[in-house]
Amino acid sequence: MNDGTPDSGGELRSADLLRDYLEGPGLDLERYDAGNGRGNLVARIEGSDPSAPSLLLMGHTDVVPANPEGWRHDPFGGELVDGEIWGRGAVDMLNLTASMAVAVKHLAAASFAPRGTLIYLACADEEALGAFGADWMLRNHRDAVWADCVLTESGGFAMPLPSSSGPKLPVIVGEKGAYWSTLRxxxxxxxxxxxxxxxxxxxxxxxxxxxxxEYRPATTLDGVWRAFIERYDLPPELAARLGDADGVRAFCESYEDLGVARELHAVTHTTFAPTMARGGVKTNVIPDVVELQVDIRTLPGVRGPEVGAMLDEALGDLAPSVEVVADSDDPANASPFDTPLWDSLQRASRALVPNATLVPLTSTGATDARFFRALGATAYGAGLFSERISYAEYGAMFHGNDERVDLESLRLSSELWRAVATDLLA
Ligand SMILES: [Zn+2]
Structure with a gap:
């Protein structure tokens, strides 16, 4: 489990386990030791045509800590209960990391001989900064993992919004930025x-x-949002509402499904969440300084100066007595979605879920995809889930209690990876 310290994680154990599972003809396996018990596993099936597009299936092997007191089953027991596997990482993202390994093993066993190279990376440290994982691999062993197309966490979970046609499956095409700040x-x-x-x-x-x-920053309806609304095939009245800045704001303030309201708000706004406060020295001393931590998540195009202007607006006459220090400045990123990878994903999804249409969506949080997008790869968050677990439950399980996944979702995701690899690379 990765608590953010260098000695936590221990992902080499996962790399070894996956190596043992994948060992066999047709796969080149290499383990990369990043020190401190951290490390990564790479499996490759070399393509025959160097000019053909290549595909990386990337899953992280670390998980965040869990407090067993809030759980109905042991968070580190990995128990199979009534068709569901329980445990920390079941949806973030050992489900996908494992189903990718299954897909790659099956392809190798079937003597898959693609034109484009297929790579599987099981990497460490996604839950901190990727300093021993994806970022480390790109800095130290780029040739081993570089691909034109990347699939990682997490999409394919139908949202509870009405649609006039078949199921709509979100694919993550970009991520908001993080501009964590200290307000002194x-x-x-x-x-x-x-x-x-x-x-x-x-x-x-x-x-x-x-x-x-209480600050309400301006609403931004970008290209990803417009395509999301259009392709979702919403009832006309709702589509008109969500296609308009005031309409989106009013919808998010009042929509009864809190998970959906929060998510749709977060993908159309730069958000500000005060999360920590530290100050004072003694009960009988008037404090001279208090530090507040604010988690600021930025939309594309919003950088330091824009965040500063927004904070000025939020603070009003208090702005001059507040010093803003940026603790992190990771800008938002996005991949285009008129790509061969998108088309392959669409065909593969529809073969598994009749009439399914993919819809692009921005992720409110960061994943390892950002390292590859920054270097020019097309990277999506994908996956495929059954309808057994509701959208609200699914959202609450990320870093939450009672994390679990059903076996049918694992089957669907592994079929998806196998079908996309075949469609894109063959
Ligand atoms: Zn994750």
Whole structure:
């Protein structure tokens, strides 16, 4: 389990397990030791035509910690209960990492001899910064993992929105950026026994938190959003509502399905979430400084200066007494979706789910796809799930309690990888 420290993770154990599983004719296997027990496994089926597009199936092997107290089954037991596998990582993303391994093994066993190269990467450290995983591989062993097309977590889970035609399956084509910031609120120290008219940094910080939380940044309906609305084939009234900035805002403020409302809001807005506060030294001292952490997730085109302007707007007359320090500046990224990879994914999905149509969607969080997009690859978050687990439950399981996946979803995802690889590379 990866708690963000270099000595956690232990992903070499997963790399070894996957190597043992994949070992056999038709696959070139190589384990890459990144130190500290961290490491990655690469499996390759070389293509016959170097000019043909190549495909990387990329899954991470690390998971975030879990507190067993909130779970109905042991989060590290991997129990199969009534057709569902329980445990941390069941949807984020050991389900996909494992189903990719199954697909690659089956292709190799069937003597798959593609024109384009197929690569499987089981990588460490996605849940922190990729410093031992995808980013590390691209920096140190780029030739082993580089591909024109990349599939990773996570899509193919039908949203509970009405559609006039068949099932709509989201594919992640881009990710929002992260501009995590510290807001340092200054005051003047003094004796807390005489608080009247003091310059108390904590009191000011409380108002800063309130203003940031209530801030409503402008709505942005980008190309991914427009294509999502169009291809979803929504009832006309809803399509008109979601195709309009004021309509989207009103919809998200009032729609009863909280998961959908939050997600649709997050993909159409740069968001600001105050998450941590630290300040004060002693009960009887008026604090002179309080630090607030704000998780800021940016839309494409929104960088430091734009975030600064938004914070100024949010803080109003308090802006001059707040110092903003950027802790991370990972810009948003996106791949086009008029590509051969998209077409292969569409054909493969429809063969498994009758009448299914893919719809592009932006991810609110980051995945390892960002490292490959930054270097010019087309990267999507994909997958395929049964209808057994609801969208609300599915969303709540990421880094949450009672994470599990049903066997039919595992079958669908492994069939999907196999079909896309055959369609794109053969
Ligand atoms: Zn993940």
């Amino acid at each position: 609120v200054h005051g003047t120290p003094g004796h807390a026994s005489m608080p009247l008219r003091t310059d108390n940094a904590l009191v000011k910080a409380a108002e800063v938190v309130r203003r940031v939380a």
